Amino acid sequence: MTVYSYKATDKSGKFVEGDLDAPDYRAAIQQIRQLNYFPVKVAEGKSSASLASRFKISMPRLGSRVPTKDLMTLTQQLATLVNSGLTLDDGLSTLVKLAETEETRSLLADIRKRVHSGSAFADALEEHPDVFSKLYINMVRAGEAGGIVDEALSRLAIFMEKSVELKSNIRSAMVYPAILSFVGGSAVIILITFVVPQFSKLFEDMGAALPLPTQIMLGISSLFTDYWPVLILATIGGVGAFTFYIKTDTGRLRWDKLLLKLPLFGPLIRKIEVSRFSLTMATLLKSGVPILQAMGIVQSILVNRVISDAINNLKQALKKGKGLSGPLQEAGVFPPMAVHMITVGETSGALDEMLTKVSQTYDKEVEQSIKQVISLIEPMMILFMALVIGFIVVSMLLAIFSANDIAF
Secondary structure: OEEEEEEEEOOOOOEEEEEEEEOOHHHHHHHHHHOOOEEEEEOOOOOOHHHHHHHOOOOOOOOOOOOHHHHHHHHHHHHHHHHOOOOHHHHHHHHHHHOOOHHHHHHHHHHHHHHHOOOOHHHHHHOOOOOOOHHHHHHHHHHHHHOOHHHHHHHHHHHHHHHHHHHHHHHHHHHHHHHHHHHHHHHHHHHHHHHHHHHHHHHHHHOOOOOHHHHHHHHHHHHHHHOHHHHHHHHHHHHHHHHHHHHOHHHHHHHHHHHHHOOOHHHHHHHHHHHHHHHHHHHHHHOOOOHHHHHHHHHHHOOOHHHHHHHHHHHHHHHOOOOOHHHHHHHOOOOHHHHHHHHHHHHHOOHHHHHHHHHHHHHHHHHHHHHHHHHHHHHHHHHHHHHHHHHHHHHHHHHHHHHOOOOO
8 A cells, every 4th residue: 555645626626635645646536526626736646648648649849829729639638638547737747748839838837837836726727828718717617616627628529529529510511701802892993993994994985975884883983083092091991980880889880780681691690699509508607607707707708799788687686586497588688498498597596508409509500690691691792792783794795786777
């Protein structure tokens, strides 16, 4: 038997220290867990190198700002190590050794150093706000308080995986419309700035009266060719003024209200926010975060200001002792089905499980809505580009036919 010194946290999140006899390192870990403690550091035992080599973990490249996908990988790896029997201290040490870049190594080494010296894991993460979000830190803190850091890390990894998947679906869906807009817009600009001016010289030499569509087209072409510096400056100024306006509280609120009222896009934005709200709330509640604190975290990650303000009002109603479903229905920003499902979850005492189902339901609806929006946008954009280019061509042909007295 070997004597092992340990540092752990109890269910209240307080640090406890002690010694125990165990035949090996894993047995010591099991004994600590049987005491309902979460092991943070075990002074003696097997090196974690052999266990780490079995996992063959490749560390993501981290910087001052870590992409969600890389942070997700890091979280999954740490959860795997801790769940496999390593203490948090040893798990972090293993990841430090496997880090591929100096920036990654420095970040993990600093966190490990703070944990080793007695700081809570969440407090160590809080020293790096550019890397770890408020949601991440609070979930880890709740996991420490309940002695389930490995479970909290696993839930965080799942949460970030779903977030990455949602963003990826939206971005991939917008690729073709973006390419179509660029190609069509470039074609129109080339026609207006290079092709139409050539016809303008030809029409001047003819000296014939031009049809109205041709005059309009020549006027637009002249505007682009003669005043392009003014147009560029006006565009930059307009974009800058709009950006500044929507950064103000009033401008952001009005813009977000307008977005929710737009056909096609309004319902899609609402479903995305409902999915984000439900998934985040379910993840936080399952990790033991108090509901009021969870509401504050959720409010900070929602993009649409109208829905974010509604969540703030919901938070205030909860402080007054009201339930969740009533104020949520009064807010009028969530779809009736989502409100009904949350009401059932609250009544049955399984709010976190029902929020998970709401998130799963609206994840599917978001995916379907994106496909529907794209299926409508693509033909509309093609039709619009065809009409613009067709107007340019027809306006030129009308002038040519008119000059030659040909009936069109």
